[in-house]
Amino acid sequence: MALHQIGIIGLGKIAQDQHLPVIKANPDFQLLAVSSQRGLTHEDARYTFLDYRDLLKLPDIEAVSICTPPQVRHQIARDALVAGKSVLLEKPPAATLSELEDLKELAAKVGKVVFTTWHAQYNKAVDEAKKALAGWTIKRLLVTWKEDVRHWHPGQQWIWEAGGFGVFDPGINALSIVTRIMPEPVFIKSSSLEFPANRDAPIAANLAFSMSHGQGDLQAVFDWRQTGPQTWDIEVETEAGLTLKLTHGGSCLEIGGREVVKEDPAEYQAIYRRFDELLNARQSEVDTAPFRLVADAFMIGKRVQVDAFED
Known part of the structure; x- marks a missing residue:
């Protein structure tokens, strides 16, 4: 299958500790761009943006991993789906169950993948x-x-x-x-x-x-x-x-x-292997059960x- 060009939105601790090294080690993904409001960047990314909406304009980006705080994740994921990008959501996947349901429905409407990652x-x-x-x-x-x-x-x-x-x-x-x-x-x-x-x-x-x-x-x-x-x-x-x-x-x-x-835990390696499968199958995977218990x-x-x- 073709290589997945991916972007990361939000370069906090979890992105730096897990997503970046795992993407680098996975032959099915290539990090094309990152977006950070704090101006952080990464040597493997060809492009760096302060505003995630500029990242979403890149035509070669197939998917984005959203690693921001949950309070702002819904709007970012919505914008990504509308822009034709599939979405991997760090946990918790959104701020509310209603937001997550909206993303699930929107992904089905636009034919893109939403993946909730419970590592x-x-x-x-x-x-x-x-x-x-x-x-x-x-x-x-x-x-x-x-x-x-x-x-x-x-x-x-x-x-x-x-x-x-x-x-x-x-x-x-x-x-x-x-x-x-x-x-x-x-x-x-x-x-x-x-x-x-x-x-x-x-x-x-x-x-x-x-x-x-x-x-x-x-x-x-x-x-x-x-x-x-x-x-x-x-x-x-x-x-x-x-x-x-x-x-x-x-x-x-x-x-x-x-x-x-x-x-030894290898959770994020498995997450990206699963994301590769979902992208190839054009199939979303949205598990709401843990989120419902928190709510x-x-x-x-x-x-x-x-x-x-x-x-």
Whole structure:
């Protein structure tokens, strides 16, 4: 198949850490242009723009990866689709479910691809966990997702603003794994959201889930205040006594206390392989399940004010 000429809109930490090196290493893609309001550039890009709309005027650009904060992503993705470009959306894919639905409908109308990328799903351990749990009734689920915001999001003030998702920016990774591996849908039963006194997005969250069948103990704890070793674990127990634990963000798997998968994460490599397949097939892939759980957590969440937090 022909080489995909691609542009990146937004050159923040995730674009620099993941998208740029992965695109460079993938023989199916060529980075043609980048756009950054801060004037950042990259040596592999032939063109650099301050205004993303100038990037979209390039006729050779087939697709764009949008790595901006979610609050502004909808309009950029809309403009890209109207300009005839397919779109890869970093997570979270938009600021609201309505925006994402609009992009899905517009992509179908103009015949372009929209791809929602839930990177934590792209691990062999996650696939194996899904297979192991298929057909079983879940008795217990415990998600523990605790990390240091100062380390992973230095200086990113947008993440604390309304629409920035706060602790759900990493927490949605855990939810994307949960929606992938659970043998039946889960729902938000209750939600307690801790907001620093000086912030408009939560720094911690405690969630309880329910299912259509059974009354299992299903919980999630997200916290952005953990220093030292970081915790990204998901523990599951079935009614039949099968125990399963995903660790290291979904890259390692234990079943019955035995290590089954232990791999270094290669999530973005898999994302771009999938994007190549979707572009060649001219097929969109829009998974709203993790996003819906976040929206529900905010919709029924109890707001708890905690101490002010400074970066």
